[in-house]
Amino acid sequence: MDKVGLDKIFEENQERYLEEWKEFLSFESISTDPAYKQNCLDCAEWLSRHLSKIGMESRLLETPTMPVVFAEYKGSPGKPVISFYGHYDVQPADPLDKWKSKPFEPELRDGRMYARGAEDNKGQLFYFFKAVETLIANNSLDCTLRIFIEGEEECGSAGISARLQDWGDMLKSDVLMVCDTGCIQPGIPTITMGLRGIIMLMVKLTGPRHDLHSGVHGGVIKNPATEIARLVASFHNEDGSIAVPGFYDSVLPIDPEDRKLANVASFDDATYEAMVGAPPMGGEKEVSFAERRGFRPALEINGIAGGYSGAGSKTIIPSEAIAKVSARLAANQDPAESLQQLIDHIKSNAPAGLSLEISEAEVGGGAVRVSAKSEAIKKAASVLRQIVDRDPVFMWEGASIPIIASLVEASGAEPLLIGFGWEEDNIHSPNESFSIEQFKQGFLYAGLLLSSYSS
Amino acid sequence: MDKVGLDKIFEENQERYLEEWKEFLSFESISTDPAYKQNCLDCAEWLSRHLSKIGMESRLLETPTMPVVFAEYKGSPGKPVISFYGHYDVQPADPLDKWKSKPFEPELRDGRMYARGAEDNKGQLFYFFKAVETLIANNSLDCTLRIFIEGEEECGSAGISARLQDWGDMLKSDVLMVCDTGCIQPGIPTITMGLRGIIMLMVKLTGPRHDLHSGVHGGVIKNPATEIARLVASFHNEDGSIAVPGFYDSVLPIDPEDRKLANVASFDDATYEAMVGAPPMGGEKEVSFAERRGFRPALEINGIAGGYSGAGSKTIIPSEAIAKVSARLAANQDPAESLQQLIDHIKSNAPAGLSLEISEAEVGGGAVRVSAKSEAIKKAASVLRQIVDRDPVFMWEGASIPIIASLVEASGAEPLLIGFGWEEDNIHSPNESFSIEQFKQGFLYAGLLLSSYSS
Numbered sequence: 001m002d003k004v005g006l007d008k009i010f011e012e013n014q015e016r017y018l019e020e021w022k023e024f025l026s027f028e029s030i031s032t033d034p035a036y037k038q039n040c041l042d043c044a045e046w047l048s049r050h051l052s053k054i055g056m057e058s059r060l061l062e063t064p065t066m067p068v069v070f071a072e073y074k075g076s077p078g079k080p081v082i083s084f085y086g087h088y089d090v091q092p093a094d095p096l097d098k099w100k101s102k103p104f105e106p107e108l109r110d111g112r113m114y115a116r117g118a119e120d121n122k123g124q125l126f127y128f129f130k131a132v133e134t135l136i137a138n139n140s141l142d143c144t145l146r147i148f149i150e151g152e153e154e155c156g157s158a159g160i161s162a163r164l165q166d167w168g169d170m171l172k173s174d175v176l177m178v179c180d181t182g183c184i185q186p187g188i189p190t191i192t193m194g195l196r197g198i199i200m201l202m203v204k205l206t207g208p209r210h211d212l213h214s215g216v217h218g219g220v221i222k223n224p225a226t227e228i229a230r231l232v233a234s235f236h237n238e239d240g241s242i243a244v245p246g247f248y249d250s251v252l253p254i255d256p257e258d259r260k261l262a263n264v265a266s267f268d269d270a271t272y273e274a275m276v277g278a279p280p281m282g283g284e285k286e287v288s289f290a291e292r293r294g295f296r297p298a299l300e301i302n303g304i305a306g307g308y309s310g311a312g313s314k315t316i317i318p319s320e321a322i323a324k325v326s327a328r329l330a331a332n333q334d335p336a337e338s339l340q341q342l343i344d345h346i347k348s349n350a351p352a353g354l355s356l357e358i359s360e361a362e363v364g365g366g367a368v369r370v371s372a373k374s375e376a377i378k379k380a381a382s383v384l385r386q387i388v389d390r391d392p393v394f395m396w397e398g399a400s401i402p403i404i405a406s407l408v409e410a411s412g413a414e415p416l417l418i419g420f421g422w423e424e425d426n427i428h429s430p431n432e433s434f435s436i437e438q439f440k441q442g443f444l445y446a447g448l449l450l451s452s453y454s455s
Numbered sequence: 456m457d458k459v460g461l462d463k464i465f466e467e468n469q470e471r472y473l474e475e476w477k478e479f480l481s482f483e484s485i486s487t488d489p490a491y492k493q494n495c496l497d498c499a500e501w502l503s504r505h506l507s508k509i510g511m512e513s514r515l516l517e518t519p520t521m522p523v524v525f526a527e528y529k530g531s532p533g534k535p536v537i538s539f540y541g542h543y544d545v546q547p548a549d550p551l552d553k554w555k556s557k558p559f560e561p562e563l564r565d566g567r568m569y570a571r572g573a574e575d576n577k578g579q580l581f582y583f584f585k586a587v588e589t590l591i592a593n594n595s596l597d598c599t600l601r602i603f604i605e606g607e608e609e610c611g612s613a614g615i616s617a618r619l620q621d622w623g624d625m626l627k628s629d630v631l632m633v634c635d636t637g638c639i640q641p642g643i644p645t646i647t648m649g650l651r652g653i654i655m656l657m658v659k660l661t662g663p664r665h666d667l668h669s670g671v672h673g674g675v676i677k678n679p680a681t682e683i684a685r686l687v688a689s690f691h692n693e694d695g696s697i698a699v700p701g702f703y704d705s706v707l708p709i710d711p712e713d714r715k716l717a718n719v720a721s722f723d724d725a726t727y728e729a730m731v732g733a734p735p736m737g738g739e740k741e742v743s744f745a746e747r748r749g750f751r752p753a754l755e756i757n758g759i760a761g762g763y764s765g766a767g768s769k770t771i772i773p774s775e776a777i778a779k780v781s782a783r784l785a786a787n788q789d790p791a792e793s794l795q796q797l798i799d800h801i802k803s804n805a806p807a808g809l810s811l812e813i814s815e816a817e818v819g820g821g822a823v824r825v826s827a828k829s830e831a832i833k834k835a836a837s838v839l840r841q842i843v844d845r846d847p848v849f850m851w852e853g854a855s856i857p858i859i860a861s862l863v864e865a866s867g868a869e870p871l872l873i874g875f876g877w878e879e880d881n882i883h884s885p886n887e888s889f890s891i892e893q894f895k896q897g898f899l900y901a902g903l904l905l906s907s908y909s910s
Contacts (some may be wrong), residue, residue, distance in 0.1 A: 028786045031767075032768055033767055034766065035766075035878050048608045049773070054573075081647065092763070092765065094763075094765070110785060123815070138468060152470065154768075155768055187651060194497075198670070198770070200770070201713050206733075207732075207733040208733045209732030210881060210885060210886075211552070212731060212883075213854060213882055213884075214650060214753075214783070215621050215653070215783055215852070215853050215854025216854050216878075217737075217779075218651075218737075218738075218753030218754075218783045218853055218855050219737060219738035219748070219751055219753030219755075219783065220727075220735045220737055220744065220747050220748050220753075221731065221734075221736070221737045222732055222733065222734075222736050222737040223756055225687075226687060226755065226756045228684070228759070229683070229685075229686075229687035229778075230684075230687075230688045230691075231684075232681060232684035232688075233684050233688035235681070236681065236685075274674065276663040276667060277662075277663045277665075278662040278663045278676055278809065280665075280675045280676055281676070281829065282674060282675055282676045282678060282808065292675050293644060293674070296674055297674070297676030298669075298673035298675075299673075300669045300673045300678050300770075301680035301681045301711030302680070302762050302773075303761065303762035303764040303770060303773065304683070304759055304764070305758060305760050306756070306758065306759050306760075307756065307758035307779065308547070308779060309755055309777060309779065310487075310549070311487065312487025312488055312547075312610050312815070313487055313610055313611070313757065313779065313781065313815065314546055314547055314757055314779075314883070315653070315655070315755075315757055315781050315883065316758075316883050316884070318756075318757075318758065324768065325771050326668055326669060326673075327675045327840050329509065352736060353734050354733065355738070360767070360768065361659040362768070366689070397671070398672070398673055399668060399670025400670050404605040411630070428667075428769070429666045429667070429668075430663075430665060430666075430668065433544065
């Protein structure tokens with residue numbers, strides 16, 4: 001199908017698309033918290049039924065943890081085989097009091113859909129499914145398409161990782177499409193050339209068996225809140241670089257060509273500050289914005305907690321304190337090795353007098369790098385040019401989709417990381433949203449690209 | 456009255472005392488959280504009625520914030536004038552899930568009353584009131600007694616502080632009794648010879664206007680959780696001493712006689728660890744346990760928070776992070792000066808790229824030192840000897856009752872800081888309790904001492 005045909009169908013069916021999309025968004029498929037397990041399962045089943053309804057053969061693939069929704073459409077022999085990866089799980093919705101409408105009661109306001117997962121990843125999945133539906137309904141899909149939608153992307157992809165080896169033939173494909181990335185600006189189509197890897201852990205320091213009076217015990221006992229702060233402070237040097245011994249050892253120097261393309265897709269400090277509300281003054285002091293953003297490792301505290309943080313004062317020495325830590329890895333860093341380096345650093349910097357516990361340690365996955373010269377990238381770029389009548393830009397993404405490195409390896413496919421997210425979508429934050437305009441661009445991209453592989 | 460008489464009355468009336476005490480404990484008089492203001496007012500009114508019922512003239516003294524419960528009993532002219540200070544407010548009860556019975560539904564288990572405030576301060580107030588009731592009912596009270604029970608001790612004593620100047624004559628007294636301290640061991644009566652001063656503040660660092668994805672923004676923006684940790688880490692030197700410039704300048708060297716008495720009331724590391732569950736390895740490395748516990752300043756983190764601390768991972772860079780900080784001050788440190796030094800230190804160590812807010816800053820009050828040679832101390836020691844047939848010990852308390860320094864000055868009285876608390880009472884923590892045995896000792900002490908001042 002061509003752009004005009006797809007556009008017409010979108011306009012005719014938009015209302016129905018939005019209603020179905022809302023249904024998908026209403027599942028509280030929060031994978032990181034076991035309390036929501038049934039919600040995740042319900043979501044997977046709904047999705048599998050939906051993929052059957054649009055004309056694919058769909059079923060759930062069991063894993064040791066959460067099922068993967070699988071759907072297949074068989075094209076003519078000799079036509080390309082496309083695999084598509086995404087996730088039906090979402091991040092937790094807290095802090096709930098900062099949401100204008102409820103995170104799992106999707107609301108359309110001013111051309112944007114507000115809900116947890118509105119963009120990441122349910123919104124970007126749903127335009128793809130609607131494009132597939134359109135092509136099948138119009139007898140225009142003739143490549144083989146295999147969809148894998150997992151339920152644990154936000155918490156380490158354990159289930160799908162455990163089964164990749166078993167699914168060898170099912171995964172083998174020419175192109176691996178992933179719509180879970182963004183554009184550098186709305187309306188500027190963006191091809192993601194890299195993803196950072198990720199590792200995670202939680203560190204806990206425990207002191208007295210219960211909170212103590214800070215007057216009676218102040219200056220006597222080691223304070224877990226003070227000590228978690230001192231431990232966290234040991235993670236970075238004064239110049240903002242990571243102080244974990246050996247962490248940078250295998251990080252490769254940046255290719256000059258990559259650096260050039262990365263700078264095209266970059267923006268200045270003032271634009272960044274206007275966008276997020278604070279200047280880009282984090283990370284390594286001597287490294288440029290574009291490089292810190294896309295190429296260099298970063299170690300971040302995702303949460304720190306200990307003692308009383310409510311209104312007024314409560315003069316205690318807390319019994320325990322925790323920090324949730326994750327690091328983004330650069331190309332060529334081995335995630336297992338990096339995790340061990342971090343654990344070793346924590347152990348050798350842990351304070352005497354408190355007990356140390358490291359938990360939730362996860363080797364998320366390695367970084368991904370795509371060649372700008374691949375056939376798949378060229379075809380996608382040509383499709384993107386049709387949609388907005390300008391050249392796409394190439395971006396090195398700082399975020400991670402931990403499973404992608406493994407999927408690329410298992411599928412033997414050329415990865416195609418193209419999505420239509422944008423900063424103001426607030427993914428992972430309160431008031432996540434996705435605009436109808438972005439949704440439609442994604443629909444056109446998926447429809448045109450699959451048409452192109454079908455012809 | 457003598458010990459035998461008081462003992463008999465206690466045993467005859469114990470059940471009623473416990474029921475009344477439970478009623479007092481059931482008020483959620485949490486002063487630090489404005490949500491409980493009405494509960495605090497209800498508690499004050501109940502208490503004032505109760506003091507009328509036992510034979511005193513009672514009323515509420517208005518302050519700019521919470522009322523002070525005042526009650527007076529007039530003794531014969533020429534007899535000593537005793538003032539008594541305490542507080543009807545309590546600490547917050549969280550974490551609620553760690554309480555075995557509900558904090559405001561008092562429960563008697565194995566000879567201990569469990570409730571928030573069971574010891575601090577409602578339990579220690581209530582044995583005093585029951586002793587007064589007993590003496591009045593038996594025509595045995597003949598000194599003048601003036602009771603001042605405030606409602607903001609746990610959050611800075613703003614109300615009573617604002618009115619002390621106005622109450623000059625009402626406050627003037629020979630002895631100021633305070634039952635808000637503890638014993639070094641159950642059964643060993645303890646006279647508190649000193650209290651540390653206290654200052655408090657909250658520091659907040661704010662970065663992006665909402666939580667950001669830690670992949671997209673990791674290494675780009677300053678992370679408020681990382682930076683609050685680095686700021687907190689700047690509060691202490693490697694040797695455990697406080698790194699705030701000038702903080703120790705006015706701290707006096709310890710008197711050798713005080714050091715000797717303090718060591719008598721001290722205990723060894725193993726006993727301490729068995730008591731609280733962690734070794735006494737905090738504070739200044741080169742300073743002895745007894746001195747760190749009673750004489751030296753201490754700077755403690757009462758709470759630290761930022762980002763996600765629930766189950767599983769949430770890979771964000773938090774929008775903001777806070778630390779609640781308090782410091783205990785040694786004799787001769789000026790609280791206003793110490794607070795300013797801390798604020799200056801925070802300002803000069805605050806990270807660029809984030810906005811700094813210091814709030815809840817409070818000059819709690821200075822330290823108190825009592826002379827072991829005072830007449831009041833000698834009389835109290837003799838009463839304590841009658842109760843348990845051994846010499847009391849003298850303790851330098853690390854905790855603060857910020858208002859005491861001001862009360863001592865305004866009343867011109869000799870302070871008498873004697874209470875019957877004990878470590879396992881868990882004050883300020885879940886499962887706070889006070890044993891009937893401790894309660895009875897307090898009753899005997901108050902009854903005998905007031906009898907002695909009446910004869």
